[in-house]
Amino acid sequence: MGIEQGFSDFFYAAPDGLSLHARIYGEANSGHWPVVCLPGxxxxxxDFHELALYLSTQARRKVVAFDYRGRGRSAYDDDIGHYNIGIEAGDILAGLAALSIEEAAFIGTSRGGLIIHVLGAMRPAVLKAIVFNDxxxxxxxxxxxxxxxYLDPLPRPKTYAEVVRGLRSTHGPDFPALNDADWERMASALYRETEEGFLPDFDPKVVDTLTGLDPRRPLPDLWPQFDALAAVPMLVIRGANSKLLSAETLEQMRTRHADIETITVDGQGHAPFLETGNLPGRIAGFFERAERRDWREVTLEN
Known part of the structure; x- marks a missing residue:
């Protein structure tokens, strides 16, 4: 794959030297904030291919979608302890530095949103607008x-049709709104074909980081980090059937942030497909409003 598919591949070194990968869409686009996409x-x-094509062609923005270490085309890490959001946030900053991106609008799905919270503590000036996806x-x-x-044990389907059937069987109850094309895109985003059949495209050790999880015990929250993002325009998208982001937390986010928009996506769970329905246009519109307001504020200050 490459530029003929609407993107170019970009490889760079993590702070510890590991080879990491990102896709760049609309590389020649300028004049607007670039968009940084962080997956689950x-x-x-x-995961961001269709949305990135839309933002790079229709909204004329440069889009950078990252693979974390141990995922996609980034190298696997021998040390399972390095699969944590602090190190991954540092990897993202290294990639932005390699691309000479000092500020951007960010989209974070699931873990990507957690990394954005960490980036707000490490380098707040880099965040110009935020979309939290579920x-x-x-x-x-x-x-x-x-x-x-559903990640353990990892399934190993032999055919592409088995991949699609397995995903529909596992996730179908939470995603009744999806059609055949949506499930096929999900399959192509999640799996890679090998001599052993179709394998999930990540280091199996990533799943081991969830070992010991006790669903009866509440997890540490990130309210201090969230509150530190008070000056950053924010859009929060929640799947109506989400088990990860509750409606109560969404409402509390709304009350604690003065510049926030929210969308609840019917018929989808964790996490909504950002290329479906009118979500691409609403995300592009949010970025446009945030950038226009920022430009006016800077002009008034000067």
Whole structure:
């Protein structure tokens, strides 16, 4: 794959030297904030392909979608302890530095949203606008346990049709709104074909980081980190059937942040497909409003 598919591949070195990968869409686009896309726990940059094409062609933005270490085309790490959001946030900053990106709008799905919270503590100036996709400062333990349940043991389907059937069987109850094309895109984003059949495109050790999870115990929250993002325009998207981001947490986010928009996506769970329905246009519109307001504020200050 490459530029003929609407993107180019970009490889760079993590602070510890590990080879990491990102896709760049609309590389020649300028004049607007670039968009940085951060995927979920075991997901890759491929999750954002359709949305990135839209933002790079229709909204004329440069889009960078990252693969974390151990996912997609990034190298696997021998040390399981390095699969944590602190190190992964540092990897993202290294990638932005390699691309000479000093500020951007960010989209974080699930784990990607947690990394954005960390980036707000490490480098707040880099965050110009934020889209949280089905993630907030409170993670419901049963939602994380649900993710653990379908990742272990990892399925190894022999055919592409088996991949699609398996995903529909596992996730169908939470995603009744999806059509055949949606499930096929999910399959192509999650799996890679090998001589052993189709394998999930991530290091199996990533799943081991969830070992010991007790769904009866609440997880540490990130409200202090969330509150530190008070000056950053924010859009929060929640799947109506989500087990990870509760409606109560979404409402509390709304009350604690003065510049927040929210969308609840009917017929989808964790996490909504950002290329479906009118979500691409609403995300593009949110970024446009945030950037226009920022430009006016800077102009008034000067």
């Amino acid at each position: 726990l075991t997901r890759s940059c491929r 993630i907030g400062p409170v993670i419901e333990p049963q939602g994380l346990a649900h993710i653990r349940s």
